[in-house]
Amino acid sequence: MRERLPIEESLGEICERLGAARNLVVVAPPGAGKTTRVPVAILESGLAGDGAIVMLQPRRVAARAATERIAAENGWRVGEEAGYHIRFEKRYAANTKIRVVTEGILTAQLLDDAFLEGVSAVILDEFHERSLNTDMAVALLREVQQTVRPDLKIVVMSATLDAEPVAKYLGDCAIVRTQGRMYAVEIEQRAAPVSRDEPLEKHVARAVDDVLGRVDGDVLVFLPGMREIERARSAIRGSDVAVLPLHGSLSNDEQQRALRRADRRKVILATNIAETSLTIDGVRAVVDSGLVRQASFDADRGTDRLDTVRISKASAAQRAGRAGRQAPGMAIRLWSEGEQRFLEEFTLPEVQRVDLANTVLMLHAWGVKEPRSFGWFEKPPEERLAAAESLLEMLGAIERGAITEVGRRMARLPVHPRVARMLVEAAGTRLLDHAASVAAVISDERGGDDLLHVLAAPERLEPQTRQVKEQLLRIARGLPASGTAIRAVEDLLLLAFADRVARRRESDPLKGLMVGGVGVKLAPGVLTPALDAAPLMLVLDARHESRVAGAEATVRSALPLERGALERLFKQHITREAEHTWDAKSEKVVARTVERYRDLVIEEDPHGRVDLAKAGAAMAAALGPRAREIFEKDEACAKLLARVALLREHVKEQPWPAFDDGQLRQLLGEACANKRSLAELDLAEALRGALVYPLDRLLDQHAPESLEVPSGSRIKLEYAMGAKAPVLAVRLQEVFGWLETPRVAGGRVAVLMHLLGPNFRPVQVTDDLRSFWSRAYFEVRKDLRVRYPKHKWPEDPLTATPEAKGRRRF
Numbered sequence: 001m002r003e004r005l006p007i008e009e010s011l012g013e014i015c016e017r018l019g020a021a022r023n024l025v026v027v028a029p030p031g032a033g034k035t036t037r038v039p040v041a042i043l044e045s046g047l048a049g050d051g052a053i054v055m056l057q058p059r060r061v062a063a064r065a066a067t068e069r070i071a072a073e074n075g076w077r078v079g080e081e082a083g084y085h086i087r088f089e090k091r092y093a094a095n096t097k098i099r100v101v102t103e104g105i106l107t108a109q110l111l112d113d114a115f116l117e118g119v120s121a122v123i124l125d126e127f128h129e130r131s132l133n134t135d136m137a138v139a140l141l142r143e144v145q146q147t148v149r150p151d152l153k154i155v156v157m158s159a160t161l162d163a164e165p166v167a168k169y170l171g172d173c174a175i176v177r178t179q180g181r182m183y184a185v186e187i188e189q190r191a192a193p194v195s196r197d198e199p200l201e202k203h204v205a206r207a208v209d210d211v212l213g214r215v216d217g218d219v220l221v222f223l224p225g226m227r228e229i230e231r232a233r234s235a236i237r238g239s240d241v242a243v244l245p246l247h248g249s250l251s252n253d254e255q256q257r258a259l260r261r262a263d264r265r266k267v268i269l270a271t272n273i274a275e276t277s278l279t280i281d282g283v284r285a286v287v288d289s290g291l292v293r294q295a296s297f298d299a300d301r302g303t304d305r306l307d308t309v310r311i312s313k314a315s316a317a318q319r320a321g322r323a324g325r326q327a328p329g330m331a332i333r334l335w336s337e338g339e340q341r342f343l344e345e346f347t348l349p350e351v352q353r354v355d356l357a358n359t360v361l362m363l364h365a366w367g368v369k370e371p372r373s374f375g376w377f378e379k380p381p382e383e384r385l386a387a388a389e390s391l392l393e394m395l396g397a398i399e400r401g402a403i404t405e406v407g408r409r410m411a412r413l414p415v416h417p418r419v420a421r422m423l424v425e426a427a428g429t430r431l432l433d434h435a436a437s438v439a440a441v442i443s444d445e446r447g448g449d450d451l452l453h454v455l456a457a458p459e460r461l462e463p464q465t466r467q468v469k470e471q472l473l474r475i476a477r478g479l480p481a482s483g484t485a486i487r488a489v490e491d492l493l494l495l496a497f498a499d500r501v502a503r504r505r506e507s508d509p510l511k512g513l514m515v516g517g518v519g520v521k522l523a524p525g526v527l528t529p530a531l532d533a534a535p536l537m538l539v540l541d542a543r544h545e546s547r548v549a550g551a552e553a554t555v556r557s558a559l560p561l562e563r564g565a566l567e568r569l570f571k572q573h574i575t576r577e578a579e580h581t582w583d584a585k586s587e588k589v590v591a592r593t594v595e596r597y598r599d600l601v602i603e604e605d606p607h608g609r610v611d612l613a614k615a616g617a618a619m620a621a622a623l624g625p626r627a628r629e630i631f632e633k634d635e636a637c638a639k640l641l642a643r644v645a646l647l648r649e650h651v652k653e654q655p656w657p658a659f660d661d662g663q664l665r666q667l668l669g670e671a672c673a674n675k676r677s678l679a680e681l682d683l684a685e686a687l688r689g690a691l692v693y694p695l696d697r698l699l700d701q702h703a704p705e706s707l708e709v710p711s712g713s714r715i716k717l718e719y720a721m722g723a724k725a726p727v728l729a730v731r732l733q734e735v736f737g738w739l740e741t742p743r744v745a746g747g748r749v750a751v752l753m754h755l756l757g758p759n760f761r762p763v764q765v766t767d768d769l770r771s772f773w774s775r776a777y778f779e780v781r782k783d784l785r786v787r788y789p790k791h792k793w794p795e796d797p798l799t800a801t802p803e804a805k806g807r808r809r810f
Contacts, residue, residue, distance in 0.1 A: 005033030030321025051120025217284030428481025
């Protein structure tokens with residue numbers, strides 16, 4: 001007899017709602033049975049008619065497991081009444097009514113047959129994961145439903161889902177919620193799993209040892225990736241338990257070992273592959289690290305990222321639910337209650353964080369001319385769409401917003417557009433088999449084969465990689481030859497990664513600069529003798545592992561690149577020009593001949609010929625931000641600026657120039673024209689040129705550079721920015737007989753007089769000469785007569801003859 005599950009109580013309502021409308025959202029907690037019972041209920045209700053029910057599962061292991069459980073519960077055989085279709089494996093017949101498929105399979109079916117002939121209903125399971133393919137599937141299905149298949153039924157299911165937005169997108173359809181988990185799960189929160197003193201695997205091992213002694217049954221441990229799984233596997237000891245890994249890179253047999261019942265207790269170390277859909281028999285406890293490895297794409301840098309991040313509250317609920325599917329269980333969370341409060345409610349959808357190049361190409365192949373106007377369930381950020389279109393244009397897949405013939409061929413291949421371009425170019429040539437080996441390795445997320453080894457010996461592939469190669473070959477052999485002059489597989493890689501050309505830094509052979517200005521550093525072991533001997537390299541795998549804006553991308557795979565390959569395949573992108581730059585040390589413009597591939601300097605000659613017109617422009621650009629500093633540093637200019645500033649303050653009826661930063665920058669730029677060095681510039685003349693008639697005459701009239709004193713000498717006036725008046729520093733004996741203080745600015749500003757003794761040091765500072773003669777002079781005279789008895793110090797300075805003898809020359 002079939003086990004009764006919580007979803008059973010809602011199956012009648014689900015079928016009733018779906019019979020009354022085309023679309024439905026089902027929200028049911030983990031273990032409710034929605035994955036195995038809902039498609040069967042729809043089939044048995046007759047809602048699918050003569051058509052098949054296709055159910056989308058995000059992961060291959062879940063697709064197999066769900067199909068096998070559906071068949072087992074109903075006494076069916078896998079491949080007959082219920083079947084599945086995943087990459088490299090198809091087990092269903094033409095009359096199979098329930099077909100469980102992975103995301104890429106459904107997308108390919110939609111591209112091949114937009115009418116979905118023979119399909120009556122599509123179920124999107126575990127929608128809360130919000131993978132890019134799931135988002136695209138619901139959008140494409142909705143468009144099909146609204147255009148050519150109004151009878152198509154769409155069901156969205158999830159355990160943790162914000163259901164209202166999905167229901168609204170599907171035409172305000174009904175939402176059916178199933179309440180309650182079948183068995184209770186006790187949740188314990190523990191301290192943060194990672195500390196300076198103890199690595200993650202030690203925390204995990206201690207928690208596993210603890211829970212094995214408290215709960216009967218198997219233990220499911222959630223870890224972020226394969227590396228952490230292997231470390232934890234080494235840390236967990238005990239001959240009485242089987243410690244088994246479970247992740248997407250394992251073979252089917254290896255995955256089944258973790259899923260099947262064993263003759264002893266199991267500790268299953270899994271990635272988030274076990275978070276949804278799967279019911280692993282015998283699991284009574286969960287140990288959750290709270291971490292997940294999350295892929296993303298840096299649109300600004302054009303590189304992939306792989307970060308270990310905190311899971312969301314929704315994911316934490318899903319993981320804990322694994323412990324209560326068949327009996328009461330326990331979940332130990334290796335983070336504190338305080339940290340729990342700060343977790344995001346849901347995981348950021350992939351459409352907001354991953355590379356969209358493949359998706360945008362698919363949309364163009366689908367017939368969408370403008371991806372921005374497509375009916376997205378959640379529209380991606382503009383910068384990600386723009387980055388995808390830029391890459392596709394570089395690859396020749398789209399041109400002026402329309403898909404090309406090359407793009408249509410690329411869309412037929414189930415690989416990233418970069419790899420697809422490589423295979424399209426290899427089609428019909430002797431290099432196709434070799435190219436397919438390389439393409440299979442690049443497309444293998446497991447990283448099982450070494451790309452450099454495969455380049456040298458393409459026949460040496462792991463079994464799973466060989467499967468990928470054979471699939472790609474079957475498709476590529478049906479493509480026409482492109483006619484591009486390809487000499488080697490390295491040429492194909494250059495076509496695919498044309499924006500990943502990098503030049504190694506002379507100062508550090510492990511570092512380089514890539515097209516686009518992205519700094520890169522080679523991971524340990526990547527620098528081969530051949531790579532070390534080449535100034536240029538082709539970066540095949542570059543990832544940013546830090547959120548720091550200036551961080552370099554880590555290169556895990558790169559090839560030496562011959563200059564000739566660039567010239568052969570991308571001659572139109574190589575430019576040569578004389579580049580003029582400002583050399584701050586010599587204070588002049590220097591020229592170098594620069595050769596670039598796109599924006600990357602690939603060769604340069606530091607001894608180029610200087611073009612004065614370009615030199616002047618380069619100097620103006622370099623010095624412009626420092627224009628005020630440069631003018632004020634020049635003594636003549638500083639004095640002229642101060643003179644004009646004084647008159648702008650006191651002779652306001654005249655239109656004196658402001659000489660603000662913008663005007664000074666403009667004047668400096670004009671002075672730089674056809675000049676090469678700072679020493680060549682006549683900066684004072686540039687300022688004077690801004691004083692149009694009659695301002696030039698009025699400047700000398702109202703703010704003279706010097707004044708004639710009673711001795712007949714002409715003494716400089718000292719002007720300074722911000723000073724209230726200019727300073728006249730003159731020997732006291734030269735101004736005998738001068739009754740009134742001299743004035744400037746049309747008589748509106750009295751000069752500040754520094755009256756000097758024979759030693760040229762001030763004995764009095766005043767702007768009221770008349771007052772000085774009548775009061776202070778007699779006290780000053782007493783002192784000076786003692787200190788300088790050989791000099792004349794008359795009792796009546798106003799009638800005395802001024803003396804210029806011994807004065808300081810200017």
